[in-house]
Amino acid sequence: MNRLLLLATGGTIAGCADNNATLNDYTAGVLGGDALLAAVPQLQDLATISVEQVANVDSADLLFEHWRALVGRIRDAFRSDPELVGVVITHGTNTMEETAWLLQLLIDDPRPVVLVGAMRPATALSADGPLNLFQAVQVAVSPEARGKGVLVVMDGQIHGARAVTKVATQGVGAFVSPGSGPLGWLDDAGVHLPMASPASAVPFPDLALPEQWPQVAIVYGCVEPNAQMITLLLEAGIDGLxxxxxxxxxxxxxxxxxxxxWPGARPLLLRANRCGSGPVHSNADDQRLGLLPAGSLNPQKARVLLLLASIARLDHAGLAALFSASA
Incomplete structure (x- = not known):
């Protein structure tokens, strides 16, 4: 029997409402991982699953300390148990894509790490969490998923960590991969990953995560933005923007x-876009202003990359080389 580790962090998949007709007014992170597992007895046919509760929060309230704990536990599990086939993480959908991308940059092991959540609380009529969890475990124990990097499974689709993003506030089909589409899907015949290629090299495989993380801000472009905000952030000594x-x-x-x-040294600076899809390429102003284009990364994932680049003490040239290597 396959041996699997389930790390629970809360979210809507573990959420509860006062009645089963309520979809929006609920409390996230109520049920523990053991309860999620017990609600899907069919999982016993797929793997022997060990459950650990890393957190039980709405993913909007996820903290760097939770990320640090997840990375440490996954690294330790893979290092200490060669028979472990993979890891599944139950997670709130609001920031699931950021956690997936963080793990993609840090976990250097061919065994699958699969994130899964739900758009409806566990108490809802037609709750999507149980099926999503079953399918996430199917992917995690599948030989097809080995070496494909960190994956997100939602609504019968399998997405790669770099491209996946949440695009809707409601509805079970809230996750897409703009520009590329999902890597695969699940049905009664099992796991299908026809679009998945081997994952690229992990840039920070041995990076030690500190207790105190850098400060990286996101500034949103709009009509007549408050440019003074940029000066204030630079004066505050942020590590990235x-x-x-x-x-x-x-x-x-x-x-x-x-x-x-700005008269002082500039921190690491990335340009992403607010469109939701499409790449950002370099332009004539970038070198003069110390900017780098974020390519296909959305702003929240660009921030994750800057956080790790700052922890790794990369300079502008080092960050540019990292983008060049992963292009």
Missing amino acids: VFTGTGAGQLSVGERSALEA
Whole structure:
């Protein structure tokens, strides 16, 4: 029998409402991982599953200490148990894509790490959590998933950590992978991963995560943005800044002027876009202003990368080389 580790962190999949007709007014992170497992007895046919509760929170309240605990536990589990086939993480959907991308950058093992959540609380009529969890375990124990990197399983689809994002506040089909589509799907015939290629090299396989993390901010582009915000952030000594630029990651004249006028050293700076899909390429202003294009990463994932780059003490050139290697 396959041996699997289930790490529970809370979220809607563990949420409860006062009655089963309520879909929106509920408390996330009520049920423990053992209860989630007990609600799907069919899982016993797939694997012997050990459950550990890392947190039990709404994923909007997830903290860096939770990320640190997850990374440490996964690394330790893979290192100490060669017979372990994979790890499944139950997670709230609000920040699941960020956790998936963080783990993609840090976990260097071919065994699957699969994140799963739900859009409806566990108490709801037609709750999606039980089936999502069953399918996540199917993926985690599947030989097809080995070497494919960190995966997200939602609504019968299998997504890669780099591309997946949440695009809707309601409905079970809230996750997509803009520009590429899902890597695969599940049905009665099992796991299908026709679009999955071997995962790229993990850039921070041995990075030790500190108790005190760097400060990386996200600034959102809009009509007549408050460019003074950039100056205030730089004065505060932030370690990184992600611009959610308009269009293809464009900064306004005021934002560019604020960067140009800054007399001190600039932190790591990335340009992403607010469109929801499409890449950000380099332009003529980037080198002068110390900016790097975030490519296909959305702003929240660009922030995750800057956090780890700051912990690893990468400079501008080192971050540029990292993007070049992963392109």
